[in-house]
Amino acid sequence: MTTPSTSPTSIDSEVRVSESETPRRRPTRAILAVIGAAAIVGVAVGAAIGPQHQTVSASTAGDPGLAERIRSLPGSFDSFRSLSVAEIGPDGAVFAGLGDADPGNPGAPTADTVFELGSITKTFTGALFAEAIDRGEVSPDDTLAQHLPELEGTEAGDVTLASLSQHSSGLPGLGATAAEAAVSGVLLNENAYATTTTEQLIADAAVAPVDPDQGSLYSNFAVSLLGTALVEAADAGDYATLLEQRITGPLGMDDTVVAASADEVPADAVPGFLINGVPAPRWWGEGYLPAGSSTFTTAADLALWAQANLDGTAPGAAALEPTAPMGEGAEIGWGWITSASFSGEGLQTWHNGGTAGFRTMLTLDRDAGTAFIALSNTVAPADYIALSYASGAPIAEVDAPSQTVAWGVFGLALLFGLIALLRSFRAKGLLPSVSDLIWATFGLLLLWHSGPWFAVGGWLWGIALAPALAAIGVLVLRASRVPLPFLPPRRPWLWWPVAVIGAVLAVGVTFLW
Numbered sequence: 001m002t003t004p005s006t007s008p009t010s011i012d013s014e015v016r017v018s019e020s021e022t023p024r025r026r027p028t029r030a031i032l033a034v035i036g037a038a039a040i041v042g043v044a045v046g047a048a049i050g051p052q053h054q055t056v057s058a059s060t061a062g063d064p065g066l067a068e069r070i071r072s073l074p075g076s077f078d079s080f081r082s083l084s085v086a087e088i089g090p091d092g093a094v095f096a097g098l099g100d101a102d103p104g105n106p107g108a109p110t111a112d113t114v115f116e117l118g119s120i121t122k123t124f125t126g127a128l129f130a131e132a133i134d135r136g137e138v139s140p141d142d143t144l145a146q147h148l149p150e151l152e153g154t155e156a157g158d159v160t161l162a163s164l165s166q167h168s169s170g171l172p173g174l175g176a177t178a179a180e181a182a183v184s185g186v187l188l189n190e191n192a193y194a195t196t197t198t199e200q201l202i203a204d205a206a207v208a209p210v211d212p213d214q215g216s217l218y219s220n221f222a223v224s225l226l227g228t229a230l231v232e233a234a235d236a237g238d239y240a241t242l243l244e245q246r247i248t249g250p251l252g253m254d255d256t257v258v259a260a261s262a263d264e265v266p267a268d269a270v271p272g273f274l275i276n277g278v279p280a281p282r283w284w285g286e287g288y289l290p291a292g293s294s295t296f297t298t299a300a301d302l303a304l305w306a307q308a309n310l311d312g313t314a315p316g317a318a319a320l321e322p323t324a325p326m327g328e329g330a331e332i333g334w335g336w337i338t339s340a341s342f343s344g345e346g347l348q349t350w351h352n353g354g355t356a357g358f359r360t361m362l363t364l365d366r367d368a369g370t371a372f373i374a375l376s377n378t379v380a381p382a383d384y385i386a387l388s389y390a391s392g393a394p395i396a397e398v399d400a401p402s403q404t405v406a407w408g409v410f411g412l413a414l415l416f417g418l419i420a421l422l423r424s425f426r427a428k429g430l431l432p433s434v435s436d437l438i439w440a441t442f443g444l445l446l447l448w449h450s451g452p453w454f455a456v457g458g459w460l461w462g463i464a465l466a467p468a469l470a471a472i473g474v475l476v477l478r479a480s481r482v483p484l485p486f487l488p489p490r491r492p493w494l495w496w497p498v499a500v501i502g503a504v505l506a507v508g509v510t511f512l513w
Helices: 008-049 064-070 120-134 161-167 176-188 198-206 222-235 240-252 299-311 383-391 398-422 430-450 457-482 492-512
Strands: 060-062 083-090 092-099 295-297 324-327 330-332 337-340 348-354 359-365 370-376
Touching: 008 457, 060 064, 064 083, 064 092, 064 383, 083 299, 083 383, 092 299, 120 161, 120 222, 120 295, 120 299, 120 348, 120 359, 161 222, 176 198, 198 222, 222 240, 240 299, 299 359, 299 370, 359 383, 359 492, 370 383, 398 430, 398 457, 430 457, 430 492
Parallel strands: none
Antiparallel strands: 060 092, 083 092, 083 370, 324 330, 330 337, 337 348, 348 359, 359 370
């Protein structure tokens, strides 16, 4: 029997194997620790500072009974932040506020909290039209050029004032200047109306196409031109003056103003928010004031307007009466829309509104002598609250396509982070990993803007952040053992354009905020 030989060479080989295996086990434990820590830190950071899950908090102001009736509506308040509501009846108005309207000043809105009104302003312009007709300043069949002579000989100059108020003039929804700014306004989260002065509005009208076969098309452009013509007919100087002289002043609506410039925005107006909790830009600008680009009001002031229209004491109350069809069973007067009631019984006369970060609703039951107001400072439609209040139907959820896109963005951000993590284990150079992390950053920024924040909070953003943090930890751990070259040995040229494209996208997506 022979004894196996143990040469120095074999013993040395065994020692080297043992030494090489030992450090392989240690980094594995360290890497697991890094991943675990990244997961905890990521979720914690996301929950602490990530996008907000907007929903109506427990804060309440005003009438407890009305507040409870709103809170008990079926469905979810997800995607709303705060609500200022009012019931108006023969005995007066009752107000309630729910949720925290301003993160910097927690508390529910009161009847005097200032919101952006949006297109309910068109009922003011309609009333001004009816009032101007009563005063003999204009006629429904007057052409626009009769009051804006700059439009003489143009297509827009030949449309009637009545058709402007009825959204049947054939004009587009926006003038060219605002239409162009609206694209960048949506993409870059900016005010699309700032560049349209009254002078520019008229200049846009001079070159605007008019389609006589267009039928009913909701047009901010048309109503703004109507308001501009009314200002000229009354020799009022500007829309703000005409509105104060004939509507807000006589009715005591002292907190209702229009902002032609940023300086005229009320300092105490609550902020508006996009669906993800990102602050929305303020809208202001002179040209589209008659359409509601930048009107500020309170539930108390709007209740005065509703009550005056119900009892017939409002200036220009004749604007309520339908004068033309508006499609799908609805009719329109001078601004006011009449359609089947949300309750399913009788008719309602109404208008809603929306700006970059607000949604509003005012509906009148003229037969019953009642009205309902809902003001919201997110882009979740206040119509949903009014519909549920009147009919008992559940508050509608965010539409399915938007939900699909939002959850898809989360999946994309998580995928970019996981790619960065997985490739960090085998990276042969820093540039590919830097490129992966840049793309992960792009995904995280996009998720911040367009994630499913109507349903969940920032902790979900933290889940997408975690693999990117873990990838950084793994790279640091590896570099502490064996320094990695910046350029990989294979195809180093490829990673430069990949990194640059990712950086451009990451920077570009920040403009969405």
